[in-house]
Amino acid sequence: MGDxxxxxxxxxxxxATATRINDFQMIVATINGTGSQTSNTAILRALFxxxxxxxxxxxxxxxxxxxxxxxxxxxxxxGYTARRETNEILVxxxxxxxxxxxxQLPSGGICLYDExxxxxxRYRGFGFEESRDDISYHRLPIDALLKEVDVPKALQxxxxxxxxxxxxxxxxxxTLESLEEALIHHFKGKEKPVALNMNAIKAAxxxxxxxxxxxxxxRVEAMNETEGMILIDGNSAGALGAxxxxxxxxxxxxxxxxxxxxxxxxAYANHLRVDENGRKNFAIVQAEDExxxxxxxxxAGWAGARAFTCTSGPGISLMSEFxxxxxxxxxxxxxxxxxxMGPSTGLPTRTSQGDLMSAYLLGHGDTHHVVLMxxxxxxxxxxxxxxxxxxxxxQTLVFVLSDLDLGMNQWMSDPFDYPDEPMKRGKVLxxxxxxxxxxxxxxxxxxxxxxxxxxxxxxxxxxNAAYFARGTGHNKYAVYSERADDWVENxxxxxxxxxxxxxxVPKPIVHGKKxxxxxxIAYGTSDTAVLEARDYLAEAEIDTCYLRLRALxxxxxxxxxxxxxxxxxxxxxxxxxxxxxILRMELPEYATRFITMAHADxxxxxANWITETLKQHEAAQKN
Amino acid sequence: MTTVDLNALRFLxxxxxxxxxxxxxxxxTLCKGCGHxxxxxxxxxxxxxxxxxxxxxxxxxxxxCSSKSPAYFLGRSHGFNALHGRMPSVATGAVTANRHLLAxxxxxxxxxxxxxxxxxxxxxxRNVRMVYIIENNGVYxxxxxxxxxxxDMGQETKYAGRNELPPIxxxxxxxxGEATFVARSFAGAPKQVKTLxxxxxxxxxxxxxxxxxPCVAFNDHASSTKSYAYGRSNQYPLQDMTFxxxxxxxxxxxxxxxxQGEQVVELHDGxxxxxxxxxxxxxxxxxxxxxxxxxxxxxSSMNGVPKFIxxxxxxxxxxxxxxxxxxxxxxxxxxLSEEQLRPSRESLEKMMKGLM
Ligand SMILES: Cc1ncc(C[n+]2csc(CCOP(=O)(O)OP(=O)(O)O)c2C)c(N)n1
Ligand code: SF4
Ligand SMILES: [Mg+2]
Numbered sequence: 001m002g003d004x005x006x007x008x009x010x011x012x013x014x015x016a017t018a019t020r021i022n023d024f025q026m027i028v029a030t031i032n033g034t035g036s037q038t039s040n041t042a043i044l045r046a047l048f049x050x051x052x053x054x055x056x057x058x059x060x061x062x063x064x065x066x067x068x069x070x071x072x073x074x075x076x077x078x079g080y081t082a083r084r085e086t087n088e089i090l091v092x093x094x095x096x097x098x099x100x101x102x103x104q105l106p107s108g109g110i111c112l113y114d115e116x117x118x119x120x121x122r123y124r125g126f127g128f129e130e131s132r133d134d135i136s137y138h139r140l141p142i143d144a145l146l147k148e149v150d151v152p153k154a155l156q157x158x159x160x161x162x163x164x165x166x167x168x169x170x171x172x173x174x175t176l177e178s179l180e181e182a183l184i185h186h187f188k189g190k191e192k193p194v195a196l197n198m199n200a201i202k203a204a205x206x207x208x209x210x211x212x213x214x215x216x217x218x219r220v221e222a223m224n225e226t227e228g229m230i231l232i233d234g235n236s237a238g239a240l241g242a243x244x245x246x247x248x249x250x251x252x253x254x255x256x257x258x259x260x261x262x263x264x265x266x267a268y269a270n271h272l273r274v275d276e277n278g279r280k281n282f283a284i285v286q287a288e289d290e291x292x293x294x295x296x297x298x299x300a301g302w303a304g305a306r307a308f309t310c311t312s313g314p315g316i317s318l319m320s321e322f323x324x325x326x327x328x329x330x331x332x333x334x335x336x337x338x339x340x341m342g343p344s345t346g347l348p349t350r351t352s353q354g355d356l357m358s359a360y361l362l363g364h365g366d367t368h369h370v371v372l373m374x375x376x377x378x379x380x381x382x383x384x385x386x387x388x389x390x391x392x393x394x395q396t397l398v399f400v401l402s403d404l405d406l407g408m409n410q411w412m413s414d415p416f417d418y419p420d421e422p423m424k425r426g427k428v429l430x431x432x433x434x435x436x437x438x439x440x441x442x443x444x445x446x447x448x449x450x451x452x453x454x455x456x457x458x459x460x461x462x463x464n465a466a467y468f469a470r471g472t473g474h475n476k477y478a479v480y481s482e483r484a485d486d487w488v489e490n491x492x493x494x495x496x497x498x499x500x501x502x503x504x505v506p507k508p509i510v511h512g513k514k515x516x517x518x519x520x521i522a523y524g525t526s527d528t529a530v531l532e533a534r535d536y537l538a539e540a541e542i543d544t545c546y547l548r549l550r551a552l553x554x555x556x557x558x559x560x561x562x563x564x565x566x567x568x569x570x571x572x573x574x575x576x577x578x579x580x581x582i583l584r585m586e587l588p589e590y591a592t593r594f595i596t597m598a599h600a601d602x603x604x605x606x607a608n609w610i611t612e613t614l615k616q617h618e619a620a621q622k623n
Numbered sequence: 624m625t626t627v628d629l630n631a632l633r634f635l636x637x638x639x640x641x642x643x644x645x646x647x648x649x650x651x652t653l654c655k656g657c658g659h660x661x662x663x664x665x666x667x668x669x670x671x672x673x674x675x676x677x678x679x680x681x682x683x684x685x686x687x688c689s690s691k692s693p694a695y696f697l698g699r700s701h702g703f704n705a706l707h708g709r710m711p712s713v714a715t716g717a718v719t720a721n722r723h724l725l726a727x728x729x730x731x732x733x734x735x736x737x738x739x740x741x742x743x744x745x746x747x748x749r750n751v752r753m754v755y756i757i758e759n760n761g762v763y764x765x766x767x768x769x770x771x772x773x774x775d776m777g778q779e780t781k782y783a784g785r786n787e788l789p790p791i792x793x794x795x796x797x798x799x800g801e802a803t804f805v806a807r808s809f810a811g812a813p814k815q816v817k818t819l820x821x822x823x824x825x826x827x828x829x830x831x832x833x834x835x836x837p838c839v840a841f842n843d844h845a846s847s848t849k850s851y852a853y854g855r856s857n858q859y860p861l862q863d864m865t866f867x868x869x870x871x872x873x874x875x876x877x878x879x880x881x882x883q884g885e886q887v888v889e890l891h892d893g894x895x896x897x898x899x900x901x902x903x904x905x906x907x908x909x910x911x912x913x914x915x916x917x918x919x920x921x922x923s924s925m926n927g928v929p930k931f932i933x934x935x936x937x938x939x940x941x942x943x944x945x946x947x948x949x950x951x952x953x954x955x956x957x958x959l960s961e962e963q964l965r966p967s968r969e970s971l972e973k974m975m976k977g978l979m
Binding site: 228229230231232240243244245246248249251272273275278279280281282283284285287288289291292293294295296297298299300301302303304305306307321322325329415416418419422423428456457458459460461462463464465466467468469470471479480 | 649676677678679681683693694698699700701702703704705706709711712713714715716717718719720721723724741742745749945946949950951952953954955956957959961963964965966968970971972974975978979
C-alpha cells in the first residue's frame, strides 16, 4: 500500500466553509444487491447513539441486483429530519454513477471513493478525479485493505462496505464505540458478525488516520438530543400498532413498499400473540392478489375479526370494488396504503402522496372513507391500533395512508405510548343482548341517531341474530330492496354516519399564532419539511400558521383554521394537489383561498422547495 | 387436536330439532323451474334432515341468478352476497375468523369459471373448510344468456349464437387446484344432490359440488347439454351413495371394494359415505389420478366413459385445512378477550428499550 500514501487524497484548493458541525447530509452511492444496508444503517444508528439528530433515506431501484442505490443520512443539530437537496459528503461505490454523483456535491464537498475507479483497467479514461477540482477526494484502497483485515476470505465481500464506514468515521468523527453499539443492535447481539465487521471498520479507520490528513469541513460531535428516543421505520411501527390494537386477521399480497409492514406484523404477532399452547390468536394469509386480500379482510371483519390488509397504490386500485362493498355493507376493515408511484415498474420504489383522492373516494360513487395520515413512527403506531377501534365503532372501511418515505426509512421517534383507552368493539349485539330485546333488532335502523346501526356476528346463538350482508339494494332491515326511497334513506344515514366519523377521527395539530394571513396545510411525511420551512420563512419575515391534517373527513378545527386565514397553502407530494381539491370540494365557500403547492418526482419534499415556492407565491401576491 | 366438539355446535340435539319451515328463506325471485330453485330446496331439506343449527351456518355467494339463491334458503343463518367471482375470498376470511362456522357458498359457472377462476383455484389449494356449490347452466343467466366458459363447443342459443370455444371442466380445474372433495351432480337428481350435500357438509376442507342446473330462460332447449332433458337421459351416476352421520353405527366392510362392491369413505368427523358400486362403474374416488383420468375420458366420451358422469369423483378426507395449516387458535377470533389481544404495557416498554 506504500504508494497509496501519496495518492490517497486530493484536497480541494481552499476549504470552502468553516467546519460545519452536525449540520450536513451525506450520500452513499452503491449498486443494488451489494449489501450496503448494514453499513449504512450502522452509520445511521452510530450517529443516533452519539445523540445527534439523524434521518436516513434509502433511495433504491425496482431491481434486485445491479441498478444504482443511494442512501442519504442527514445530521441536524436543530433536529430537522426532512430530506435536503444538497449532500456535502459523497461515498462513491458505484462506478456507473460516480461522475454524476460527484457533480452534485457543492464546492468544498468531500468524496470518498473506491480506488479501483482510477487503478482498474476497466475504468481508465473514466477521469473520475478530473471531473471536479473544487472538492476533496479521498481514495480508499478497499481491496488492498480487505486483504489485511482479519476476515475469512469467503466473507470479505460481506464486510467490503465496512471499509468506507471506517474511513468516514475517521474523517467526520464518528466514534468506534458508537459504531460497535450500532452493529450489536443490528446483529441482535451476535458476537461473531459484530467482531468481523468491526475488524474491517477498525482496519479502515487506522488506515485513514494515517493516510487521510485533510481535515473534513463537515464533522460530527456528540450531543444529547436523542436520549430516550428510538430509531425505527414506519412500517414496523404501524405493524406493532396493529398487533397492540388486537389485530386478529391479516391478508396481504407482496408489493413494495408495504411488504415489510406485513413481514413486521407477522414477526411481532408470532412473538407477542401466541398462547400457552403455541396457538396463534391471529391468522395471517398471503393472498393470491390484492383483490382476494381485501375480500378475505371483509369476510373476516364481517365475522368479527380485527382485520386488515396492507398494500400500495396498484393494490388500492384492485381493491376498489370491495372498498365500495365495505362502505355499503358496513363492514369494519382496515387498509394500510403505503404510497408509492405507480403503476407498473419505473418509480414504484419512490415515495408519493398520490393515493389520497382515490383512497378517500374509492368505490363506485357516493362512497367516502375515513383516512388516517400518520406523519412519523409514533403516530404510525397509534393509528395502527386506533384504526381498528374506528373501523369497529363506525362499521366501515378505514384507510391508513402512509408512504414509502415513512414506511421504509429509519426515523427518530419518541417511544410509543401504550394505548390509553380500552379496545372499542362497536355496536355488536350478543345472544344475551338479543334476548333482552326480545329479539327485536334491525341491522340498519339508526337507533342512536349517529348513523351507526347494530350488528350481530355469525355464530351468535339466537333465533333472530341472522341478517343478510350485501352492497347496494337493501333497506334498513337488511332485506333486499330495489326501491328508490329505501336507497335514498340509506345514503342519508350513511352521510350521518360520516358526520359521526368527523367527531371521532384524530384532530389536526395546529402550529403558529393567530392573526396571521398565511396558513399552511399539509399531512403525513410532508410535515418535517413544512416545519423546517416555517423556520426559514420566519427568518425571511414571513410568518405562517400551520395545520397538519391527521385524518379525513375534516372536522371543525380545520374549517375554523381555513376561515381564519386569507391564503391557505396546501403542501403535498403529488402532482394534482389532491388535498387542495378535496378541501375545495368539501368547503366550496372557501374554495378561492386554497393555493396548491404540490410536487411529485419520487423524492420526499424538501424545506428548501417549500420555502422558495411559498416565497414566490407571496411575492406575486404583493405585486 | 380439536378441543371443542364442533358437531355438537353445528348440529342440534334430537330434542331441539327445528321444523322444516325454520330452514326456509325468502320467496325466490328466480324463474319458475330454474334449476337453482331445486338446489335451494335440497339445501333446506338437508339442513332439516341433519338438524343443522342455523346459527353456525353462513351462506355466501358471488353475483348471478345462482348467487341470489342464498336469500331463498336458511333464513335464520347469516348471509353475505359478495361480489362477482369473489365469494371464495370472503368465505376464506369468514371461515378463518370463526372456525366454528359451517360455510355454504353458492356460485355460478360464470361466477366461478370466468371472473372467479383465480379465487376458485386458490380456495381449493388452501382447502378452506366450506361447501362450494357451482350451479352450472352453461350461460350467464342474470345478464341474459351469454355463453359461459362451461358451455360445450357447438352449443347454440337464440341470444348468443354458436359457441366455438371448448368448455372448461370445473371438476378438472378443482382437481388441478388440489381440491380435496370433488363431485358432479344434476339439479334434476335431488336424491344424489342431497347425499352429496350431506357428505360435503361433513368434509373437513373445500368440497366442490359442480351441479348442472338448467336455466329455463336461456339454455333449456332440446340441443342444450345443460338442459333438463339432456340431464335426465344422459346422467350417469358413478355410484349409489349413502351418507351415514357420525353418531350412527354402520355395519359394513371397512375395506375397499368388498364382495358386494361397497366402498366406505370415512370423513374427518367420523361420518361415512358408503358407495355402492353400480355394475357399470368401478371408480375409486380416493384415487386422484383415476379421478383425473375419469374426467378426461368423460370430457371426450372416451374409453367407454359417458360424458355426463355424476357422483363423488374425488375425496381426500385427511389433508389439513387452511386454519390448521397456519397454526391458529380454534377460538373464534371475535371471542378473544382484550387481555389475549393486547400485549402488556411491559412488553411494549421492553420493545421500545430495544430500539433505543
Ligand atoms: C364485476 C362485475 N362484472 C359483471 C357483472 C355482471 N354480471 C352479473 S351476473 C353475471 C354472470 C353470472 O353468471 P353465472 O355466474 O353463470 O350465474 P347465473 O346467472 O347463470 O346463475 C355478470 C357477468 C357484475 N355484477 N360484476
Ligand atoms: S334466467 Fe336462468 S338462471 Fe336466471 S333465474 Fe331464470 S332460469 Fe334461472
Ligand atoms: Mg350460469
